[in-house]
Amino acid sequence: MNEEKEVEEQSKPLVLEKLEEHYADALLAQDETRGTVVIVVRKEQVYAVLEYLKTDSELAYTFLVDVTAVDNSQMESELMQFDYARFMVVYQLYSFQGQCRVRVRVPVHENDLNIPSVTALWKGANWLERETYDMFGINFEGHPDLSRILMPDDFEGHPLRKDYPLRGRGERERFNFDKQNA
Amino acid sequence: MQGGLERATGERMVLNFGPQHPATHGTLRIVLELDGESVLKATPHAGYLHTGFEKLGEHLDYNQYIVVTDRMNYLSPLSNNFGYVLAVEQLLDIEVPKRCQYIRILMAELSRVADHLLWLGTAALDLGAFSVFLYSFREREKLYSIFEKTTGARLTTSYTRIGGVLRDLYVGCEEDVRQFVSNFPKALKETHTLLTRNRIWMDRTKGVGSISGEDAISYGLTGPCLRAAGVAHDLRKAEPYSSYDEVTFDVPVGTNGDAYDRYLVRMEEMIQSCGIITQVLDNMPDGPVNLEDNKITMPNKSDAYGHIEGLIHHFKVVMDGHGVETPTGEHYCATESPNGELGFYIVSDGSGTAYRIRIRPPSFFHFQALPHMLEGGMVSDTVAVLGSLNVIAGELDR
Numbered sequence: 001m002n003e004e005k006e007v008e009e010q011s012k013p014l015v016l017e018k019l020e021e022h023y024a025d026a027l028l029a030q031d032e033t034r035g036t037v038v039i040v041v042r043k044e045q046v047y048a049v050l051e052y053l054k055t056d057s058e059l060a061y062t063f064l065v066d067v068t069a070v071d072n073s074q075m076e077s078e079l080m081q082f083d084y085a086r087f088m089v090v091y092q093l094y095s096f097q098g099q100c101r102v103r104v105r106v107p108v109h110e111n112d113l114n115i116p117s118v119t120a121l122w123k124g125a126n127w128l129e130r131e132t133y134d135m136f137g138i139n140f141e142g143h144p145d146l147s148r149i150l151m152p153d154d155f156e157g158h159p160l161r162k163d164y165p166l167r168g169r170g171e172r173e174r175f176n177f178d179k180q181n182a
Numbered sequence: 183m184q185g186g187l188e189r190a191t192g193e194r195m196v197l198n199f200g201p202q203h204p205a206t207h208g209t210l211r212i213v214l215e216l217d218g219e220s221v222l223k224a225t226p227h228a229g230y231l232h233t234g235f236e237k238l239g240e241h242l243d244y245n246q247y248i249v250v251t252d253r254m255n256y257l258s259p260l261s262n263n264f265g266y267v268l269a270v271e272q273l274l275d276i277e278v279p280k281r282c283q284y285i286r287i288l289m290a291e292l293s294r295v296a297d298h299l300l301w302l303g304t305a306a307l308d309l310g311a312f313s314v315f316l317y318s319f320r321e322r323e324k325l326y327s328i329f330e331k332t333t334g335a336r337l338t339t340s341y342t343r344i345g346g347v348l349r350d351l352y353v354g355c356e357e358d359v360r361q362f363v364s365n366f367p368k369a370l371k372e373t374h375t376l377l378t379r380n381r382i383w384m385d386r387t388k389g390v391g392s393i394s395g396e397d398a399i400s401y402g403l404t405g406p407c408l409r410a411a412g413v414a415h416d417l418r419k420a421e422p423y424s425s426y427d428e429v430t431f432d433v434p435v436g437t438n439g440d441a442y443d444r445y446l447v448r449m450e451e452m453i454q455s456c457g458i459i460t461q462v463l464d465n466m467p468d469g470p471v472n473l474e475d476n477k478i479t480m481p482n483k484s485d486a487y488g489h490i491e492g493l494i495h496h497f498k499v500v501m502d503g504h505g506v507e508t509p510t511g512e513h514y515c516a517t518e519s520p521n522g523e524l525g526f527y528i529v530s531d532g533s534g535t536a537y538r539i540r541i542r543p544p545s546f547f548h549f550q551a552l553p554h555m556l557e558g559g560m561v562s563d564t565v566a567v568l569g570s571l572n573v574i575a576g577e578l579d580r
Contacts, residue, residue, distance in 0.1 A: 124547055
């Protein structure tokens with residue numbers, strides 16, 4: 001009850017207050033849109049922040065809803081705001097306790113696509129990170145098996161990057177139907 | 183999970199299950215490493231039905247994308263239509279008329295029953311109970327007639343629009359639905375007598391594919407699979423969207439998280455859905471079904487043909503490069519689809535086409551958790567566990 005009062009008085013969500021207290025240097029931006037708290041976190045501290053959000057007993061964002069990425073190369077406003085980082089890795093968390101969501105966004109530069117894996121925190125992160133790797137080429141460090149999941153193993157490129165054309169790069173035309181182990 | 187590992191012989195065999203197997207209900211593949219009849223290791227492979235839905239979302243306008251959502255979970259397309267337009271509407275900060283919200287709930291709950299019925303029939307068929315399949319398809323057929331009369335299609339319904347629905351309910355829809363709802367519990371009871379205390383069914387499903395609540399959360403399970411593991415989480419209660427706060431219903435919860443509990447939870451959910459449907463019909467408000475905003479919804483046909491303003495509005499909504507334009511920003515919206523949390527994460531750059539659409543499909547997580555439920559068990563349980571999860575390849579691979 002105490003915390004609820006505080007939130008009302010200062011009209012700032014508890015999660016932002018606590019993050020500012022413990023991880024102020026990790027936060028690049030913060031916002032609250034349509035009932036969801038959105039924070040932008042430095043890549044170096046993303047694991048620590050996510051672990052804190054999950055394990056803190058008052059916040060308890062124990063449910064990893066989604067991991068994905070956005071290629072911002074055609075989104076000028078985002079590029080400007082976050083030091084021309086091409087990709088934004090997006091984590092969606094849910095707290096059963098508070099019945100609320102938080103979205104954690106992490107800018108990733110094209111020349112350094114590494115980001116720590118959160119498979120140690122959530123088992124469900126395994127395939128989500130594989131899909132993000134498959135579609136965007138983000139390299140999750142510490143992932144047990146970072147292989148392609150939706151595209152074939154011998155596929156080249158990352159289809160959800162903005163520079164990958166909608167109709168492909170001729171894979172369909174060049175497909176070898178006679179290949180023995182296709 | 184009762185292990186067959188004591189009978190292990192030390193000889194290993196690799197069994198390729200799928201991608202085309204009668205029990206995979208789609209193109210799923212599991213590589214099973216066996217010792218005798220016990221499963222040492224199971225490796226699920228996804229991607230055989232990958233269709234690039236997320237990439238398509240960056241090239242189709244908001245209304246065009248509705249037809250793509252039909253094809254995600256093709257057993258309950260109405261729920262997908264609903265979840266998607268809700269995400270776009272929340273991004274636009276608009277609320278559709280009350281009657282539209284009620285119609286959407288009505289259709290979503292009917293499709294939940296239809297989805298669970300198909301699941302019931304095929305899961306029982308996989309374990310050899312053929313008559314259950316016939317019983318559940320008989321009921322499902324009645325629902326599909328209602329869908330066909332309402333939307334014009336049985337499978338690819340595309341019923342919702344941004345800011346409304348395709349059209350109002352047809353004349354006589356209420357009677358059809360009421361008749362279905364009044365007969366359905368009796369019909370479902372027949373299935374209960376066939377399966378619930380059936381020795382064979384219980385032996386094949388009890389204690390098979392168990393998962394604890396904690397693991398279920400860690401793996402990201404949602405919907406009936408999460409509730410069967412004892413976690414009472416339902417987005418219709420937790421984050422009531424589109425007038426779900428105006429209906430009362432119970433959230434059934436299991437205890438063991440095994441295939442039998444998932445069966446019981448789904449059975450009870452169908453009954454609860456019937457309760458919601460009755461309440462919706464009783465309180466169905468009158469009024470327009472579409473938002474009256476010509477920048478978002480299509481004008482009446484008579485306006486489009488008879489007035490210049492109507493024609494312009496029609497043109498602006500349907501033409502490439504015009505259409506419904508969302509404000510710059512991002513939004514994640516989740517709905518409780520029959521299988522669990524179906525989420526749409528939309529990033530908008532202010533144009534009529536999404537900059538990025540991410541779909542969070544419940545089946546993706548259920549299929550990922552499969553090794554956890556299979557390893558250490560018997561090979562014959564694979565079909566029972568896979569059946570109980572209701573993995574839909576369309577939404578798994580998108």
